[in-house]
Amino acid sequence: MRRLAALAALLAWSSGCETTNVAPVTQTGATLDADEQRLWARVAEERERIDQSGFVAPWPEVEAYLDRVVAGLHPGPLPGAGHFKTKVLIDPTLNAFSLPDGTIYVHTGLLARLDNEAQLAAVLGHELTHATHRHGLRNYRNLKNQSALFVTLTVGTGGIAGLLGMFGIDAAINGYSQDLEREADAGGFALMVAAGYDPREAPNAFRKLLEESKRSKIKQPYFFGSHPKLDDRIASYNGLIARLPTGRPPGRIGTVEFETVLLPVLDTNAEAALHAGDFDAARDSAERALKLHADDPNAAFQVAEVFRKRAEKDDLDHALTRYRDLATAHPDFAEAYRGLGLTLLKRGDKPAAAAAFHRYLALRPNADDRAYIESFLQQCQNKT
Amino acid sequence: MPKQNLTLASLLLGALLLLLAGCETWMKGGAVYSESKGAFSIRAPDGWMYATSFGHDFIASKDGLILQQIWIAHRELKDALPNSKRVLKDSLQPYEVAEAIVDDLRADHALLNLEIKENVPAVVGGKPGFKISYNFRTGEKLRLSETAYGCIAGGKLWLLRYRAPSRYYFERDAATFEATAKSFQFGKS
Numbered sequence: 001m002r003r004l005a006a007l008a009a010l011l012a013w014s015s016g017c018e019t020t021n022v023a024p025v026t027q028t029g030a031t032l033d034a035d036e037q038r039l040w041a042r043v044a045e046e047r048e049r050i051d052q053s054g055f056v057a058p059w060p061e062v063e064a065y066l067d068r069v070v071a072g073l074h075p076g077p078l079p080g081a082g083h084f085k086t087k088v089l090i091d092p093t094l095n096a097f098s099l100p101d102g103t104i105y106v107h108t109g110l111l112a113r114l115d116n117e118a119q120l121a122a123v124l125g126h127e128l129t130h131a132t133h134r135h136g137l138r139n140y141r142n143l144k145n146q147s148a149l150f151v152t153l154t155v156g157t158g159g160i161a162g163l164l165g166m167f168g169i170d171a172a173i174n175g176y177s178q179d180l181e182r183e184a185d186a187g188g189f190a191l192m193v194a195a196g197y198d199p200r201e202a203p204n205a206f207r208k209l210l211e212e213s214k215r216s217k218i219k220q221p222y223f224f225g226s227h228p229k230l231d232d233r234i235a236s237y238n239g240l241i242a243r244l245p246t247g248r249p250p251g252r253i254g255t256v257e258f259e260t261v262l263l264p265v266l267d268t269n270a271e272a273a274l275h276a277g278d279f280d281a282a283r284d285s286a287e288r289a290l291k292l293h294a295d296d297p298n299a300a301f302q303v304a305e306v307f308r309k310r311a312e313k314d315d316l317d318h319a320l321t322r323y324r325d326l327a328t329a330h331p332d333f334a335e336a337y338r339g340l341g342l343t344l345l346k347r348g349d350k351p352a353a354a355a356a357f358h359r360y361l362a363l364r365p366n367a368d369d370r371a372y373i374e375s376f377l378q379q380c381q382n383k384t
Numbered sequence: 385m386p387k388q389n390l391t392l393a394s395l396l397l398g399a400l401l402l403l404l405a406g407c408e409t410w411m412k413g414g415a416v417y418s419e420s421k422g423a424f425s426i427r428a429p430d431g432w433m434y435a436t437s438f439g440h441d442f443i444a445s446k447d448g449l450i451l452q453q454i455w456i457a458h459r460e461l462k463d464a465l466p467n468s469k470r471v472l473k474d475s476l477q478p479y480e481v482a483e484a485i486v487d488d489l490r491a492d493h494a495l496l497n498l499e500i501k502e503n504v505p506a507v508v509g510g511k512p513g514f515k516i517s518y519n520f521r522t523g524e525k526l527r528l529s530e531t532a533y534g535c536i537a538g539g540k541l542w543l544l545r546y547r548a549p550s551r552y553y554f555e556r557d558a559a560t561f562e563a564t565a566k567s568f569q570f571g572k573s
Binding site for chain 1: 465467468469470471478479480482483484487488490491493496497498500502503504505521523
């Protein structure tokens with residue numbers, strides 16, 4: 001009986017193991033392996049879930065720009081009917097990820113912290129290498145092999161298989177193994193160099209992430225998962241740069257092109273960071289937007305909101321100044337008066353607060369927060 | 385594994401499951417429930433069942449937690465916003481607390497297609513607070529509606545919430561929730 005059980009386990013194990021040595025496809029139209037088809041079906045569900053989440057930014061111009069950068073990197077073909085398509089997720093955290101079918105998602109938080117197109121190319125080159133080198137499939141098979149016995153014994157229940165599918169995709173977002181991440185670093189680097197970008201911007205992108213991780217006191221940025229450590233990756237990129245032939249031209253940086261599409265990203269990221277209570281990130285994004293477009297009322301408003309909501313030390317003074325400047329420059333920007341009223345009320349200047357609230361309601365008679373504003377106006381009438 | 389051991393393991397597993405199931409004691413509604421330390425009291429809706437577990441101070445449902453639930457929970461101010469780095473302060477006005485909670489909801493990526501329907505001042509257990517109503521979709525594509533009454537009291541954020549599927553159930557039991565929310569009173573502790 002024991003021998004029979006051992007034989008069954010061995011058969012189950014051997015039937016479940018599949019090679020993780022998956023080569024990148026070299027020809028357009030290459031077909032998907034059977035398990036790859038299942039993985040892609042699961043990916044399609046995940047993609048649909050993400051796309052309908054309300055977190056995908058409705059910015060065709062930004063997407064078109066990102067798609068142009070991807071096309072300029074001349075990535076290799078994808079298996080099946082896969083093609084590259086970039087989308088922006090409204091999320092202030094530092095991340096970008098690609099699905100095996102070539103869909104690349106970049107967070108506003110990451111875009112807002114990059115300096116130029118060359119850094120963006122390093123990020124996108126890394127992500128599309130994950131897809132062209134079929135890292136999703138390799139990860140999926142690896143996980144499946146580790147659990148092959150369990151998978152085989154529970155086949156038909158759907159439970160563990162579905163879970164593995166989820167894990168396979170989850171790695172795309174949370175990071176692959178150290179080896180696969182290094183392969184993507186090297187692949188992405190080669191693409192950005194071949195496309196004529198300045199290779200020195202690749203480690204610079206990671207330095208930005210390292211600075212951000214220190215500022216926000218997280219161990220490692222979310223971006224690219226936690227393997228290998230950012231310091232090691234910067235060293236690894238510097239090693240790749242050192243191996244480049246000497247005397248080559250420095251390459252393109254593309255600051256202007258990148259910043260041309262950045263304004264909605266910065267405005268939206270400032271708002272998203274403010275929602276997440278990351279005041280520094282919100283202010284950084286909004287201040288950068290103001291550097292690009294000094295007259296951007298949304299960015300000016302977000303900076304004022306940072307000061308009002310943080311409300312530390314001299315913040316209310318700064319908030320008042322910012323709201324007043326905004327109201328002067330954009331007299332019809334209703335929310336400036338609401339912020340002004342709230343800040344003045346906190347400072348005890350009830351007449352001025354009342355005037356600001358009245359102006360707000362005059363500009364926004366159907367404001368969602370009208371009931372609150374009316375209660376503040378009542379407070380303003382009270383002597384104490 | 386020998387047959388006797390397998391039987392014993394099955395029995396132990398069954399007993400454990402029964403024990404775990406028995407840990408959550410559900411009681412019939414229709415009467416006022418007073419929290420054991422006197423923090424609050426509330427009238428549990430008639431025809432509903434309620435419990436004081438599942439990580440909440442009070443939780444009630446009529447047809448099962450998936451179909452509708454009313455629950456009360458309090459949080460320390462420093463941990464009150466699970467999706468935000470922001471820390472609430474005692475000194476904040478209800479508007480500011482509600483604003484921080486709406487921001488926190490917007491930062492919650494588990495709430496897909498979040499739509500804030502209402503955010504108005506409200507009295508909660510006799511204290512100035514807020515009422516926020518919103519809809520969202522889960523990752524499993526279930527559309528849910530939720531109303532949250534809240535306020536800061538005793539240095540803690542108190543939330544009294546009602547959640548149900550947007551289709552049919554939310555509207556059906558909304559009046560019951562409103563009556564239950566009105567019955568909520570803070571105690572002396």
